[in-house]
Amino acid sequence: MAKNDLIGGSIWEEYSNKVAELMNNPKHRGRFTQEEADSKGFKLIVADFGAESCGDAVRLYWLVNPNGDIIENAKYESFGCGTAIASSDMMVELCIGKSVDEAVKITNLDVEMALRDSPDIPAVPPQKMHCSVMAYDVIKKAASLYKGVDMASFEQEIIVCECARVSLSTIKEVIRLNDLKTVEDITNYTKAGAFCKSCIKPGGHEDREYYLVDILRETREEMEKDKLLQNANTVFGGGTVAFNDMTIVQKIKAIESIIDENIRPMLVMDGGNIEILDVKDSGSHTDVYIRYLGACSGCASSSTGTLFAIENVLKAKLDNALRVFPV
Amino acid sequence: MTRVYLDNNATTIVDPKVYDVMSPFFCQMYGNPNSLHSFGSETHPALRTAMNQLYKGLNASDDDDIIVTSCATESNNWVLKAVYFDKILNGDKNHIIISEVEHPAIYSTCKWLETLGVKVTYLPVNHDGIVEAHTVKDFITDKTALVSIMWANNETGAIFPIKEIAQICKEKNVLFHTDGVQAVGKIKVDVQDVEVDFLSFSAHKFHGPKGVGGLYIKNSQELSALLHGGEHMGGRRSGTLNVAGIVGMGLAMELANDAIEYENKEVRRLRDKLEDALLQIPKTFVVTSRDKRTPNTMLISIKGVEGEAMLWDLNKAGIAASTGSACASEDLEANPVLMAVGADKELAHTAIRLSLSRFTTEDEIDYTIDVFKKAVIRLREISGSYAE
Structure with a gap:
């Protein structure tokens, strides 16, 4: 949303001259009958796409020459707005003379490009782009009928x-x-x-x-x-992930593993142990709450030397902002 | 090139008399009415005349307020948001009732209020495109703060039973607002007869200027302001008075009321003539029976002709009309009115609205009939769907 979106109602002004011209005077509107196809030895393909209840419906008629699968002639009927009619007309024009395999490669972008007056200016405003999509879908439908395969196989x-x-x-x-x-x-x-x-x-x-x-x-x-x-x-x-980038669960696991490897063995030798009660992020620090078990609980050094040793090991191995609090 | 304007429910030509009465207030009497000096006070006589015209036009009593706003969208927003503030946020109510065919100024505002926790009931229309009064009764609860039902529908012209609905609301002690935009100037609108609490209207729908409208407030009752600021409009709606707009709207209201009889005879005759002629085209139908519609409006569905394509062909011949189902809209729902009256799904995108005014001429209608029939033939040849 900005300046150019503030005044509505300009959709028609954004149509290319080609779109307006084809809406006013469609070139390929109409239908073929089975008799016409038979008399020329062509195969008649009639493909429907869309529905009037959805606001857009198109029926495509192809006369296909079985000799080389060439679309010798094509017409359409279209229920829809001006761009739907113009897109259908252009789509039919692009089909004529192509083989079925070539026609399937025509996309809605090709149809829209062919409707442009100048290569750099879109033929229709953005909200009308979808009108050309149906013109493209109906080609796939026609080709699938001709070849007796599923439409999805072309996509x-x-x-x-x-x-x-x-x-x-x-x-x-x-x-x-x-x-x-x-x-x-x-x-x-x-x-x-x-x-x-x-x-x-x-x-x-x-x-x-x-x-x-x-x-x-x-x-x-x-x-x-x-x-x-x-x-x-x-x-x-x-591997290495910065301690700070870890989730809290990862932090707990990392601390546990350092304690298991570097701290617990020493304490166990002295008949003690510790358990982690909690780990909390407190802004700039990560606080580890521990409880001493066995001989450690009540040991004089548990709040001094042992505590500093535990904290220093964790700091060295994990992060300098770790703090350890015995509970 | 011939140009015919048949989109009068979107906006109307400003009556030249209205334009004339407005013009001195741009370069001559341009003072601010709130100023003490003569530049301000010299605008007062014309403003008083205009307010008298508005009060007389709606048959409001002197104890009522008619507050001038910038448009009916503002008036509608004001009622809904103030009721939300006064009765729901700061009260014990939680419910608003509207119809499913309200103008977006009501409908979208209610959708927004829903995000704030308000419960909204969207009443259906019947096969004739009309909200039946009993449905209002069925859905009012002791938590209902407001019922807001339009007086006449913009797309079909269907006139809703506003007097009955107002009576139900009065009995149930629930506030009643009506969006009168499509009614004022087309049919008799008498706020004392109908007893609405609030009524929105807009000048440009009855040959007044754009950018000015109003809200009728019965007995000057409580309604928190939408626009806070100075002491304009008795402090109820701030913003420097749109002097030219108010003066124009006043005269436009008077002229529209004077023309009500013409509207209901002559405009109706032309509309019916157009309608009769277009209904001769096979596989067409018009929504809502004639006697239940505003005299200027018809919504016609033409099997096998997409609405926007039809507008294109009419526009090429200089005729302005409207469709409720423009295929460019990002939200391509089937026309809700057509679906509500039970039309086939294939017809969801075939509706064309033609709306006349007292400025529409017989020649214009004849020309339109001719162009319309040719356009239908051409577009049905392209769509092929009618031929089957």
Whole structure:
């Protein structure tokens, strides 16, 4: 939100001339009949995508020459707004003359690019990008009907943002690599969610299988777990993690292990022992509360020499800001 | 190029007489009415006239307040937020009742109040697009602080049984507010007859200027201020008086009331003529029966024609209309009114609102009928869905 967003209602002004022209005078609107296809020896493909109840529905007609799988001619019918009609028209234009395999490679981004008046200026405003997505989906549907395969087989990846064609793996990767914390960050890095905004969270323009808010939360949770595991591996696998960066449980375990290795054996030789009662973060210090057991309890040195020895070992091995308090 | 304005529920042309009465208050009598000197005091006669026009227009008593605000959105926000403050945060209530077809100024504000812990009931409309009074009765509890139901709906023009609802609220001792934006100037609005506690209105919906509206407050009753500051409007709404706006709104109210009969005869005749002609197109229907609508409004659904595409074609021919289901909105819910009246799901995005005014002419209606029919034929050819 900023200056350019403060006055609404400018959507139509942002259409390219090509979009307006195709809305006013669509070139490929219409249908083919089975008779027309048969008379030319072509295969008629009729593919539907979308629904009027959702505000957008398109039906694509292909006449495919079985000899080379060439789309010899194509038409469409479209229920939708101006950009939906213009996108459908352009999509059909891009299909004509291509083989079915080539046509499947046409994306909504190609359709939008072809609708631009100049290469640098988008043909439609962001909230209208999704209109071209349907034009793309219906091609896949037509191709799947022609080849008798499932539509999903044309999609190599899971696409989260259809408008900008950003995949699930890409989004997870940028979150991890750049330590992204907000959906706005994701949009800034990938353009996912910048257009119709449906993929940001449930309740938007259309229902999606994946939402950026969920992907962000889950990826952050995974990152957190990975970090914990990594820390744990370093702490208990001989690596180095600064004592201050440890969680409280890790700190307790680290202190325990130093006491086990360096302190307890000496005390046990004298018939004594200690146990850790508590470990607390007190701002700049980490305070360790201990209780003497056996011969140690009541020993004169337990509040002087022995205590200093314990504290010094912990300080030397772990962190200089450690303090030890006998209880 | 011919231009026809049929979006009068969005805003209206300022009546030239209103414009004339406003113009001296920009470069000549530009004083602040609160100033003691003559620049201030010379604005007072016109302001008094305007306030009289507003009180007379709504038939308010001198013991009531009509507070001028910046718009009906402010008036609506004021009532909801002040009731929240006075009766819920600092009282023992926790509940507000509105309808599911309220304007966003009410609806979104209530959604926000929900985040603060307020319980909100959204009353449904019946098959005719109307909130039935008994539903209000069914949902009022002893925790209900406020009922807010619009007088007339912006999309369909449906007139709600405000007098009955006000009576129910009075019996149950619950405050009643009505958003009267689409009623004032179109049908008779008499606050003594209907006994509302609060009523919002906006000048630009009845041929006054934008940026000025009002809130009627019965018996000058308690309602914490939304805008604190100086002692303007008796301390109830601070901010230097919008002198030109108030003067314009006063005259606009008077002119609108004078034209109520014309509105209900002539504007209604033109609306009905348009409606009859458009309903000859197969697979169309209009929401809410005619006798239950404001005389200027129709919401028509055209099978196989997407609303925004229809607006495009009308606009190309210079005709301004509106759709409740613009496909660019980020929240693409089906038109709630169409769904509420039980229309097929396929029709959710086919609604076009045409709203006339006393400035609409017969020629404009004839032209619109012609253009509209051609646009439907063209767009149905593209969509193909009607032909099946």
